[in-house]
Amino acid sequence: MTMFSFSKLEYLWLTLLAIILFNTLLGENVESTALVSILVALTVMYKGLIVIDHFMELKDANKYLRRMMRIYFIFFPSLIILSAFF
Amino acid sequence: MDTSPINSSLGIFPSSWSEKRAGRIPGNIPIWVGILSELTEFGIFFIAYFVAKYNYPEAFSEGPQSLSTITGVANTVVLISSSYFMAKAMANIRKNNLKGCEKFLWLAFFSGCLYLCFKTWEFHWNDVQGFSTNSSPFFTVYYYMTFNHFLHVGWAACAILWVIFRLKKGAYSAENNSGMEALAVYWHMIDLMWILIFPLLYVLR
Numbered sequence: 196m197t198m199f200s201f202s203k204l205e206y207l208w209l210t211l212l213a214i215i216l217f218n219t220l221l222g223e224n225v226e227s228t229a230l231v232s233i234l235v236a237l238t239v240m241y242k243g244l245i246v247i248d249h250f251m252e253l254k255d256a257n258k259y260l261r262r263m264m265r266i267y268f269i270f271f272p273s274l275i276i277l278s279a280f281f
Numbered sequence: 282m283d284t285s286p287i288n289s290s291l292g293i294f295p296s297s298w299s300e301k302r303a304g305r306i307p308g309n310i311p312i313w314v315g316i317l318s319e320l321t322e323f324g325i326f327f328i329a330y331f332v333a334k335y336n337y338p339e340a341f342s343e344g345p346q347s348l349s350t351i352t353g354v355a356n357t358v359v360l361i362s363s364s365y366f367m368a369k370a371m372a373n374i375r376k377n378n379l380k381g382c383e384k385f386l387w388l389a390f391f392s393g394c395l396y397l398c399f400k401t402w403e404f405h406w407n408d409v410q411g412f413s414t415n416s417s418p419f420f421t422v423y424y425y426m427t428f429n430h431f432l433h434v435g436w437a438a439c440a441i442l443w444v445i446f447r448l449k450k451g452a453y454s455a456e457n458n459s460g461m462e463a464l465a466v467y468w469h470m471i472d473l474m475w476i477l478i479f480p481l482l483y484v485l486r
Contacts (some may be wrong), residue, residue: 204372208365215479222484223350227433234482242476251369253470257304260313265332267320271477273326278331 207249214238232279236272243268308463316470319433323474326426337418338420344485347412352403353483356371356396357475360434363392364472365463377455380450386445389468393438400431422481431476433471440464 218235223229244265253261270276306313334341370385407413407420414424444464447453453461 202418204365204368206358207327207363211361211365212423215361218480218484219350219354222345227397232485233420235484239476243473246469246473250472251363251466252307252368252371255304257306259303260306261304267324268333268473270455271324274327274331274419275480278334281335 203249207245209246210241214242229279231275236275239275240268240272243272308466309459312467314465316459316467319470319474322429323477324424326422326429327444327477329355330426333418333422334464339465340417340419344417344423345486346481347407347410348423348483349403350407350483352399352406353479356403357479359392359396359399360475362473363389364469366392367468371458371462372464374448374453374458374461375455379453382453382461383445383448386448390438390441390445393434393441396434397431397438400427400434404428426478426482430471430474433474437464437468437471440467 218238221231221234247261247264247268251264253264362377366385366389370382370389373381373385412420414421441464444453444461447460
């Protein structure tokens with residue numbers, strides 16, 4: 196019988212699912228404030244960087260592609276933070 | 282001078298460029314041209330979202346409350362899981378475990394199909410509630426973004442079927458899997474776009 200063993204991918208998958216639930220609870224139960232927007236933006240950024248580095252496997256791959264993808268996922272969540280103040 | 286197959290066949294890189302120095306390209310260069318084009322397209326959608334939200338703050342405050350949040354969450358869970366299945370498929374092909382690879386590709390495919398079913402139901406639900414592309418600026422942006430994303434999931438799911446067919450024909454192995462890896466990075470890109478779309482349309486008020 197083969198036992199299911201938890202590897203890094205499983206932990207990352209569960210982390211991403213936990214962040215989704217956290218974001219949803221935040222959006223549904225907490226009054227919309229700049230702080231909520233900042234928290235959501237930071238978690239979106241974190242989720243994106245996990246997928247880019249570990250699912251797309253860019254962490255140890257082409258540095259230009261990784262840089263472009265990371266800038267994309269820092270730029271748009273930053274606009275969420277910016278939009279909270281305007 | 283670099284004489285790597287990629288550089289010599291395409292001839293679009295400066296002579297100083299080498300894959301060894303810049304790092305490995307997951308999949309192949311053509312799929313990355315496609316991915317960067319898609320990122321630009323979605324980037325324009327995101328800019329349009331922020332411009333519209335700035336000009337119509339009330340519509341964007343009320344809009345998310347009119348949507349089915351539970352369907353949005355379900356779709357996010359399904360897409361994140363499909364990305365995980367795709368990563369597992371790649372891990373299996375690298376071990377030459379063709380059966381395991383096929384199993385995870387099917388799981389990724391069914392997750393994609395589940396997403397399409399949920400999204401179709403959500404569009405129907407919106408229709409029953411009386412929402413359409415013209416209901417408000419929020420819904421115009423919502424339909425532009427989500428229908429476009431829906432199409433991407435649809436054709437990428439068809440690509441998974443093609444990769445499963447090729448896998449069964451023996452086209453991929455631990456040594457030769459760049460075609461499958463190209464699909465995997467494209468699929469992850471689609472997941473990434475949803476990671477941004479979900480909070481913009483369902484969470485933030």
